[in-house]
Amino acid sequence: MGGTSLKKRILTALLISALFLAGCSSASTSETNEKEYKIGVLLSDTGLGDESFNDSAFRGLEKARDELGILFDYREAPDGDFESQLEELSKQDNDLVIGLGFSVQEALEKTAQNHPEQQYLLIDGVSELENVTSITFKEHEGSFLVGMVAAMTSKNQKLGIIGGADVPVIHRFEKGFEQGAKYINPDISISKEYANNFGDAALGKKIAENQIKDGVDFIYPAAGFTGVGAIQAAQEKHIFTAGVDSDQYFVAEKAVVTSMMKNIDVAVFNMAEKLVKDGSIGTEVYELGLAEDGVGLAAIRNFTLSNEQKSAIESAKEKLTSGKITINLN
Known part of the structure; x- marks a missing residue:
């Protein structure tokens, strides 16, 4: 409602x-x-x-x-x-x-x-x-950076991703996020679930709540308006989350750390x-992709990155753009 x-x-x-x-x-x-x-x-x-x-x-x-x-x-x-x-x-x-x-x-x-x-x-x-x-x-490039941020902020080292559908464009979000998180911590745990719906905020909230019960403390919803429900659940349960496509900070100002900007x-x-x-x-x-200003990160909020962490993200941007980091989409 x-x-x-x-x-x-x-x-x-x-x-x-x-x-x-x-x-x-x-x-x-x-x-x-x-x-x-x-x-x-x-x-x-x-x-x-x-x-x-x-x-x-x-x-x-x-x-x-x-x-x-x-x-x-x-x-x-x-x-x-x-x-x-x-x-x-x-x-x-x-x-x-x-x-x-x-x-x-x-x-x-x-x-x-x-x-x-x-x-x-x-x-x-x-x-x-x-x-x-x-x-x-190249949603995977921006999502790689979100995965890095998620791993840096997570205390439990348990992350969640919610996809709107089991389709190639959502796979790019998923693969990039997972490999970005593992770039920081190869042993990090990631829960994945497809909502099969891009317009049901209540469903997104329910899925997010189930992930949070399992110990997830950072959720990345690539699911349109369904993802809005997941973002709101993250704020209610006092964990972190990231927006997608637009800067979704205003949806949950105490929970959204950044957003994957798909311009x-x-x-x-x-x-x-x-x-x-x-x-x-x-x-x-x-x-x-990153080189064409097609994707990128919104401002980092609600969490203060160390200088070392900031440098790691900037270095990853350069390596993704130059091809020194490649993301496996298979």
């Missing part, structure tokens, strides 16, 4: 912000650009208010609206009917249609084949279609900027 009301408050704030600023941007756009570029976006399953993946993309579009003068519209598909929403966006004369998340890939590719002249952007998946540009992230907002803004500049975003496949 608490998780649902929290999501509603966040969604309301996002929509009020979007409506208030829309009028401010439209007037300036016509004065500065000959063409008003339009972007349509289909959000992933959990929609706005997830405090994570979707909200980050939405921030990127708001920035593109305010700074570049683009117009944007969005759709949600909580029932999983991605194809009809994408079809609707494709018929609206948008210069670019964005699909968020691995779960929309099949529907996006079907729609792209039906509209070969339309430009599409797929985030968190790779498509071979000529009119689809793909962006993926979807930056990627979306950069694509909008390329669209305005070139009239097209091309057909490249982008893979964004």
Whole structure:
């Protein structure tokens, strides 16, 4: 119940912000650009208010609206009917249609084949279609750093990770976190569980509570809004946790030590900027990691790292970027 009301408050704030600023941007756009570029976006399953993946993309579009003068519209598909929403966006004369998340890939590719002249952007998946540009992230690199921090903060040397689904993108979070923790302590224990749901905060809280009963004192939830419940449970039980995708410190200000920043907002803004500049975003496949500012760590809070620990994290960043540290994703 608490998780649902929290999501509603966040969604309301996002929509009020979007409506208030829309009028401010439209007037300036016509004065500065000959063409008003339009972007349509289909959000992933959990929609706005997830405090994570979707909200980050939405921030990127708001920035593109305010700074570049683009117009944007969005759709949600909580029932999983991605194809009809994408079809609707494709018929609206948008210069670019964005699909968020691995779960929309099949529907996006079907729609792209039906509209070969339309430009599409797929985030968190790779498509071979000529009119689809793909962006993926090296979540394992940022998660490696979170694993290091978790091992440094843990008293019990028992960590937990909660995945939203048993899929490759979540495996990258998992593998990076585990290997980062073991980089600090090879004998550390890590509990893993898949929620098979990205939108159930109550379920995330329940899973986290079970892990905490087993002695886990740091939880890393890569599970969208389900993870919000796990973060809240960590605070209630007085253990540490980390956010994902966005800086989730405000969700539990006494428990969140850092967040694995997956800079979807930056990627979306950069694509909008390329669209305005070139009239097209091309057909490249982008893979964004530490070197490309695609992932990284939020500020460290609630725990003071020693100078030695800070140096170890900075050294790991350099080694991950240069390839001296490689993460096994198998």
